[in-house]
Amino acid sequence: MFSKVINFLDHSYSRNIIFAFLMGFFCVLLGSMSTALLLVSSVVVIFLNPRVSLKDLWQECTVLAEKLPIILVYPIFYFLVVLTSLTGDNWFPYVVSIAGSYWQFLLLVPASVGIYHLSKDANLAGLFSYGCRFGLLFVIPLALIQIYLFNQRPEGVYGNSLVYASLCITGAGFAIIQWPEDKLKDRTISLFTFGAGITAALIIFSIGMLIPIMAVLVIAAFYWFKVRSKYKIGMKAAVVIFIFIAVPLMTSIYTNNGWRIVGSTIVNPIESLNSGQEIGSPFSKRLDMQITGFTAFMQKPFFGHGIQNVVDQANLVSQDVLGRKTNYKNTHLHNDYLTHAAGGGVLLLLLFVGVLVSPLMIVLSLSKRHKETELIFFSLMLVGAYSTIAMINVVFHNDRLTTMFCVPIMFLIVRFLQIENGNKEVKIPDFSIIANGINPIGLKKENKL
Secondary structure (H helix, E strand, O other): HHHHHHHHOOOHHHHHHHHHHHHHHHHHHHHHHHHHHHHHHHEEEHHHHOOHHHHHHHHHHHHHHHHHHHHHHHHHHHHHHHHHOOOOOHHHHHHHHHHHHHHHHHHHHHHHHHHHOOOOOOOOOHHHHHOOOOOOHHOOOHHHHHHHHOOOOOOOOOOOOHHHHHHHHHHHHHHHHOOOOOHHHHHHHOOOOOOOHHHHHHHOOOOOOOOOOHHHHHHHHHHHHHHHOOOOOOOOHHHHHHHHHHHHHHHHHHHHHHHHHHHHHHHHHHHHHOOOOOOOOOHHHHHHHHHHHHHHHHOOOOOOEEEOHHHHHHHHHHHHOOOOOOOOOOOOOOOOOHHHHHHHHHHHHHHHHHHHOOOOOOOOHHHOOOOOHHHHHHHHHHHHHHHHHHHHHHHHHHHHHHHHHHHHHHHHHHHHHHHHHOOOOOOOOOOOHHHHOOOOOOOOOOOOO
């Protein structure tokens, strides 16, 4: 067994393709480790790539931009976000913070080209999906430990329940995608982990998170209808999956912490609404921030106030708009469309929307040459999850959420390059075959680096 592990780690091909699997695992479960791994890997494949020089990589990025112009939105978006933070007093720490939260967009395209040269015949999107499945196996036990042993709202290792739920929802969307190599066991695991991700997001008991959950469920339903003939699983497996989803959800509600969260976020607001009373915090706070934030945007609709100043500006106009002064200390307006609009004006808002829909644009460009249902729904899951999460929370001002968004796009760009260069058929490598010291059947042999 140990020798097989050594064989796997020593195999140049495995070192290339394991990155995609680890990114899926880390994105779902370990957050910041995914960002660290992405940074190190990007530097290596861009500046230290043994298969392509930096000069050639730059030239290939230029050619790629001509064939796939949507990728230009990433560096333009990055530079404009940084530019909008160069306003106000004491701007330097804000620029550092913004640059550190959005840097993935600057390296996204060159890193994709670099990764392509190391893995020209592997289905990296499929490997990423497998990594998400593996990571989602642990989210329910971790959430229940936090609920029962620590009597706290589940937040994984992130220190933020909404970030935790966002990553679980997005990971669940990737996990349910059925790949050609999937056997009955793999199909069962995909449904099992999809349920785990959705359940983990549900048991933080956030009304706002119901929006992205419903978006992913709707896309999953369409996907199920499209490929339902592949999803024939046994009744026993279906019952186990249902129990696995229902039991943690119900038992979590009946904990002290569960009742407190349900009462404060769901029951009390509904009762207040029915009785005609004002809905209390956090709903009134969120609504106030939307109203004042929109007013701030309308004051400077073309240039914005600087992305780090949006909450302060919303507080400034609150007396005139709400008839009372607010003093919110948040870094954003709990609506990333509005945050980018008030921060950088209409242009930044349009670029933000362009970034959100870019995965689907890439796949649609790809499908003109080679239609792949799996990748269409893979991109739809990413777009559906993030476009709805952005309605109620931040998405790119958090490095872990930015990483979860950018990494799948990298693998979509790699697939575009594979098809452009004639590699129409790619596979998810068999790790056990690699562990025996050989490449998976059907994949081109690669020399050790």
